[in-house]
Amino acid sequence: MKKMHIPVCEPFLAGNEKKYVVEALDTNWISSRGKFIDQFEKAFADFCEVKYATSVSNGTNAIHLGLKALDIRPGDEVIMPDFTMICSALPVCYLGAKPVFVDAEAETWNIDPEGIEEKITDKTKAIVVVHIYGHPCDMKPIWDISRRYNLLIIEDAAETHGAEYFGKKCGNLGDIAAFSFFANKVVTTGEGGMVVTNSDKLIDRSRYYKDLCFPLSGERTYFHEDIGFQYRLSNVQAAIGVAQIENINDYIEMRRNNNALYAEFLNDVEGIKFQPERKGCRNIYWMNAAVIDDDKFGINRDRLMEKLSEFGIQTRKFFVPMHKQPALQKYGCDCSAEYPIANWLSDNGLYLPSGSGLKVDQIEFICEKIKAMKRSI
Ligand SMILES: *Cc1c(COP(=O)(O)O)cnc(C)c1O
Numbered sequence: 001m002k003k004m005h006i007p008v009c010e011p012f013l014a015g016n017e018k019k020y021v022v023e024a025l026d027t028n029w030i031s032s033r034g035k036f037i038d039q040f041e042k043a044f045a046d047f048c049e050v051k052y053a054t055s056v057s058n059g060t061n062a063i064h065l066g067l068k069a070l071d072i073r074p075g076d077e078v079i080m081p082d083f084t085m086i087c088s089a090l091p092v093c094y095l096g097a098k099p100v101f102v103d104a105e106a107e108t109w110n111i112d113p114e115g116i117e118e119k120i121t122d123k124t125k126a127i128v129v130v131h132i133y134g135h136p137c138d139m140k141p142i143w144d145i146s147r148r149y150n151l152l153i154i155e156d157a158a159e160t161h162g163a164e165y166f167g168k169k170c171g172n173l174g175d176i177a178a179f180s181f182f183a184n185k186v187v188t189t190g191e192g193g194m195v196v197t198n199s200d201k202l203i204d205r206s207r208y209y210k211d212l213c214f215p216l217s218g219e220r221t222y223f224h225e226d227i228g229f230q231y232r233l234s235n236v237q238a239a240i241g242v243a244q245i246e247n248i249n250d251y252i253e254m255r256r257n258n259n260a261l262y263a264e265f266l267n268d269v270e271g272i273k274f275q276p277e278r279k280g281c282r283n284i285y286w287m288n289a290a291v292i293d294d295d296k297f298g299i300n301r302d303r304l305m306e307k308l309s310e311f312g313i314q315t316r317k318f319f320v321p322m323h324k325q326p327a328l329q330k331y332g333c334d335c336s337a338e339y340p341i342a343n344w345l346s347d348n349g350l351y352l353p354s355g356s357g358l359k360v361d362q363i364e365f366i367c368e369k370i371k372a373m374k375r376s377i
Pocket residue numbers: 058059060061084085087088130156158159180181182192193
């Protein structure tokens with residue numbers, strides 16, 4: 001039996017990463033100052049077509065900092081999708097505010113704009129939109145709600161570097177946005193993140209709180225007026241980021257191409273459905289995410305995962321919805337409402353291997369195994 005080992009998602013470091021890291025080491029600029037920090041922030045802001053970017057130590061901290069910049073406080077309510085990773089919700093709790101969950105829409109798996117209004121109270125301050133698996137949220141109705149109720153919007157764009165909504169890049173669709181550069185994201189720095197915004201006030205607040213609330217201008221005294229965080233990225237990590245950004249458009253094309261290949265090889269297989277690309281949107285297909293309909297496919301998601309792992313094909317289940325998280329139940333979130341779409345996704349969804357560097361013959365191998373499995377049922 002032919003066997004491969006295909007990881008679910010590997011980083012792709014095929015450019016100047018090593019060269020720039022060595023340069024950072026050789027010049028002794030290994031902490032949070034240095035030319036790669038400045039270059040990375042500038043290049044990332046340009047890429048997102050926003051005015052400002054400030055690098056941070058990871059994506060979760062980027063969301064925390066973004067929410068802090070928006071002045072989210074204890075007692076505030078923040079609306080967010082039920083179907084996401086816990087990184088979107090925890091920072092709301094760090095600030096003493098309350099996450100309020102909205103179910104996903106069945107087509108794109110993002111927050112359902114139609115479920116938002118009924119969750120708004122006089123305590124609601126902001127909406128966290130999370131662009132799931134590479135597909136932008138449906139922003140037009142969300143912009144409309146945010147205007148009518150005076151709510152701020154923060155994007156959790158951890159999974160959508162370069163995705164577009166009617167020609168506008170993710171990161172440029174709200175008041176402030178957070179990115180992650182964890183190893184499986186389209187651009188990685190190992191660990192890392194970025195906060196981006198067009199607002200002078202919000203970038204100043206982000207830079208201020210990121211660096212222990214040292215005064216932003218004037219003498220760097222050791223007097224601190226506010227409780228700050230230490231969320232700085234290092235110049236060594238930024239060196240990796242600069243090299244990654246040089247090739248970001250290629251990486252996005254590779255991910256899109258991978259998804260097109262899966263879709264082509266599996267187009268006659270019933271019961272396996274990939275995330276679509278809705279009109280006006282550019283999905284970057286961060287993950288080759290699929291939902292299994294076991295009636296049509298013949299076996300369920302868990303059995304499919306087991307079978308694929310026998311061939312060395314690594315897969316991963318979708319996120320567990322926020323309302324099912326004991327941490328958030330204990331924190332006092334309302335977890336009693338119904339979230340049928342989030343439950344359906346969580347019970348039936350998996351990612352197939354998705355790294356940028358995946359080879360055509362690997363995708364072919366995976367799809368062959370899926371087809372053979374279906375034939376043998
Ligand atoms: C990866 C990710 C994050 C942030 O991850 P870090 O590991 O903290 O960089 C946040 N939200 C979502 C939806 C993610 O997928």
